[in-house]
Amino acid sequence: MVLEEMVAHQARAYMDARDATRDALNQLRRTMPWQSGDGPVEASDLELEECQDHWRTQYSELFEVVDTSGESARRAFVR
Numbered sequence: 001m002v003l004e005e006m007v008a009h010q011a012r013a014y015m016d017a018r019d020a021t022r023d024a025l026n027q028l029r030r031t032m033p034w035q036s037g038d039g040p041v042e043a044s045d046l047e048l049e050e051c052q053d054h055w056r057t058q059y060s061e062l063f064e065v066v067d068t069s070g071e072s073a074r075r076a077f078v079r
Helices: 002-030 048-060 070-078
Strands: none
Touching: none
């Protein structure tokens, strides 16, 4: 009986961690439109530059980038 109780305790801890991992991966996938499908999340998909490149491409279709002077850029950065 003690053996089965110890196994159940470890199994419960495993299931809690597994469920938390699954939920975290699902949340991560919702923020990663550049990673398609339900396939595995690859390490390269997790790079910050991958995220920035994706959104830079998406937003560049909406906005025109206008070069500004250093002072204008500084004021925009402060805002």
